[in-house]
Amino acid sequence: MRFAIGDATVDVIVDDDDFGLPLAEFLPGYDRGLIEAHRATLEPVFIDLARGVAKHAIQSFVVRTGGRTLLIDACIGEHKDIPEIPAWHRRRGSGFLDRLRASGIDPAGIDVVFCTHLHVDHVGWNTRQDNGRWQPTFPNARYLFGRRELADWMTQHDAGRAPPIHARALEQSVIPIVEAGRVDLVDDGHQLGPGLRLVPLPGHTSGQMGLMVDYAQHRAIFCGDAVHNPVQIFQPDLSTSSCADPQLARETRTKILAEAADSGRLVIPAHFRGPRCAHVRRDGGGYAPVLDARHG
Numbered sequence: 001m002r003f004a005i006g007d008a009t010v011d012v013i014v015d016d017d018d019f020g021l022p023l024a025e026f027l028p029g030y031d032r033g034l035i036e037a038h039r040a041t042l043e044p045v046f047i048d049l050a051r052g053v054a055k056h057a058i059q060s061f062v063v064r065t066g067g068r069t070l071l072i073d074a075c076i077g078e079h080k081d082i083p084e085i086p087a088w089h090r091r092r093g094s095g096f097l098d099r100l101r102a103s104g105i106d107p108a109g110i111d112v113v114f115c116t117h118l119h120v121d122h123v124g125w126n127t128r129q130d131n132g133r134w135q136p137t138f139p140n141a142r143y144l145f146g147r148r149e150l151a152d153w154m155t156q157h158d159a160g161r162a163p164p165i166h167a168r169a170l171e172q173s174v175i176p177i178v179e180a181g182r183v184d185l186v187d188d189g190h191q192l193g194p195g196l197r198l199v200p201l202p203g204h205t206s207g208q209m210g211l212m213v214d215y216a217q218h219r220a221i222f223c224g225d226a227v228h229n230p231v232q233i234f235q236p237d238l239s240t241s242s243c244a245d246p247q248l249a250r251e252t253r254t255k256i257l258a259e260a261a262d263s264g265r266l267v268i269p270a271h272f273r274g275p276r277c278a279h280v281r282r283d284g285g286g287y288a289p290v291l292d293a294r295h296g
């Protein structure tokens with residue numbers, strides 16, 4: 001699956017294309033009437049209303065531009081201890097690296113790995129198991145972690161306050177990269193190249209960042225988990241139960257949607273299925289996604 005942003009190509013490498021979460025638990029406060037009104041847009045790809053399930057993909061975006069190859073978010077990985085999610089626990093044979101190679105991308109050819117934030121489903125392929133040790137999966141890459149994001153997680157981890165699922169992700173998929181000397185800590189506003197800028201998207205985690213792409217009239221934002229599901233475009237005040245600060249997440253989401261609607265910016269969240277991305281238009285007092293199959 002490939003789409004373009006100006007001269008850049010974006011390959012979508014899926015690690016899990018059918019990750020369902022109970023609507024009522026994951027999106028508490030969801031407006032059932034609003035979902036019913038937009039059922040034709042949301043079903044069956046993003047929602048199963050009868051079963052009460054919100055449906056997501058776990059995927060990486062590989063951006064090739066200006067002679068460089070950038071991988072955004074590193075998904076689940078293999079052999080990781082994730083007992084909370086049995087399908088991900090010590091899994092193997094996922095085919096993720098085969099799909100990467102089938103898209104013409106060698107792991108050794110990845111120049112930069114950027115994790116929007118350090119949750120378990122965004123860091124997994126940072127490392128792979130090699131003789132019982134965690135080694136960088138992408139041997140020639142620099143790994144970009146938000147300075148504030150890493151500091152906050154390490155503080156929680158060292159105090160024993162990080163939820164176990166994320167503490168283990170730090171130990172297996174983040175700290176080995178730090179110890180291998182492969183990390184560049186980045187701050188808001190960091191430029192990855194012409195037209196490529198990291199921006200703060202706080203709320204889901206305190207230090208989440210997105211990648212803003214501005215190539216003349218071609219605009220996009222890789223926004224991580226600032227938006228999880230198109231339901232939140234119809235209902236922007238709807239934060240998830242996995243958001244650290246739901247109110248701040250709401251403010252961040254609303255800013256992204258307003259700017260996208262005004263500028264024509266393509267919104268590329270980490271977990272959209274279907275076309276994997278959306279344009280946004282104003283709709284009454286709110287917003288609606290424009291899910292353009294050309295991007296699928």
Ligand SMILES: [Zn+2]
Nearest residue numbers: 119121225270
């Ligand atoms: Zn996520």
